[in-house]
Amino acid sequence: MILIGQYDSPFVRRVAIALKLYGMHFEHRPWSTFGDADKIARYNPLRRVPTFVLDDGYSLIESATILDYLDELAGTEALIAERGPERRRCLKTCALATGLADKAVSLLYEHVLRKDQQSRIWVERCETQIGDVLDELEKQRAAIKTPFWFGVKIGHSDVAVACALRFVREAHPNLFDPARCPALADHAARCEALEVFQEIVQPLIPPKG
Incomplete structure (x- = not known):
């Protein structure tokens, strides 16, 4: 493969x-x-x-x-429940995380590729979406007392959120405030400390227009 x-x-x-x-x-x-x-x-x-x-x-x-x-x-x-409410909650969290990452990528391209011709409306929309998703994920994570999103074992939600957060923090450091999202900051740190996260990583180098 x-x-x-x-x-x-x-x-x-x-x-x-x-x-x-x-x-x-x-x-x-x-x-x-x-x-x-x-x-x-x-x-x-x-x-x-x-x-x-x-x-x-x-x-x-x-x-x-x-x-x-x-x-x-x-x-x-599998890193997700086979069926039932827990599976649906996991899929929703993953969708929020990947949507967050998608908006962060779109915003990065807008900054890099369009430069002086950026659409202010588009930039503001992406920034609002990113902020709202961060708030929702922070609320979710703050309500969870287990090490990972759905218990003591890592799952797709944990990985998706951590990967999205790293990208947002590298591409748009001004859009993620650890003081505003302490639960997410702690979650990201816990995941990034794992050996597999340290092995699978690459610093972001923005594309050139």
């Missing part, structure tokens, strides 16, 4: 961390959506990452789809 994409992407990173937690072997190709778009296009016409190539050559795209496949392989060891 091949994972395509750089670890500065919160989406690629969450897939790679899940693979490591599951003990699944994979080849990593750290291709950039800018510099290596033509290479990625051979496997994904959207030229997006993560792209995940199975042993038979079939490609999966989007982190949620890839993780769904990995969860199927993992069976009872």
Whole structure:
């Protein structure tokens, strides 16, 4: 199996961390959506990452789809409840985290690629969405007393939130205030201290316009 994409992407990173937690072997190709778009296009016409190539050559795209496949392989060891309210709560938290990351990526591209032609309306909308999601995730995490989102074992919610938070803090440090979100700051620190998070990491280098 091949994972395509750089670890500065919160989406690629969450897939790679899940693979490591599951003990699944994979080849990593750290291709950039800018510099290596033509290479990625051979496997994904959207030229997006993560792209995940199975042993038979079939490609999966989007982190949620890839993780769904990995969860199927993992069976009872999956990082999410198999069914019921806990599964739905986990999926919602993951959706908030990936939405947060998506808005942070969009805002980064707006700053870097459009520079002096930025849309103030778009920037303000992204910043508002990021702030509102951070507030919601902070409220959720502050109400939880266990080490991780759904108990004592790490799960997809924990990974998705931690990866999104790292990206936001690196791309837009002015938008994350640890004093305003202490529960999230503590959650991020707990996850980033884990060996797998320290192994699967790449400092963010913004694309050049």
